[in-house]
Amino acid sequence: MQSKIEMAESDPQEQRDFPRFEVNTTGTLILETGFKMSFVVKDMSQRGAKILLNKTSILPETFTVEIISPDGSKLKRCDARRQWQRGPLAGIRLLSAKTIRL
Structure with a gap:
């Protein structure tokens, strides 16, 4: 089985500047109005992420x-x-x- 990085390199539609990594973590989206919405991070790279919102x-x-x-x-x-x-x-x-240490 190919790794995700190998698959991304061999798939011409998946050419990216930085490799993506599957992660299972959470986040909060904050709008300009101050409204907040939770999401799950499905995968992430140095410059972007794929997120799953808790509601559409x-x-x-x-x-x-x-x-x-x-x-x-x-x-x-x-x-x-x-x-x-x-x-x-969504892709962001x-x-x-x-980065803030907790």
């Missing part, structure tokens, strides 16, 4: 996310941009990040 909502173009590291020791706060969305599943680009 149309995401704005830009927002802030807070993602907890899988071991629970760090919180990453990032400005983000919606790249694509299909129902509750991480624009800037600040």
Whole structure:
């Protein structure tokens, strides 16, 4: 069985600047209005993530996310941009990040 990185390299539709890694962690999406929504991070790379929202909502173009590291020791706060969305599943680009130790 091929690894995810090998599959991404061999699939021309999966060409990416950075490899993606499956993660199972949670996060919070924060809109400009202050409204917050929980999500699960399905996979993540250095510049982006695929998230599953707890309820289907149309995401704005830009927002802030807070993602907890899988071991629970760090919180990453990032400005983000919606790249694509299909129902509750969305791809986001991480624009800037600040890591906070918990």
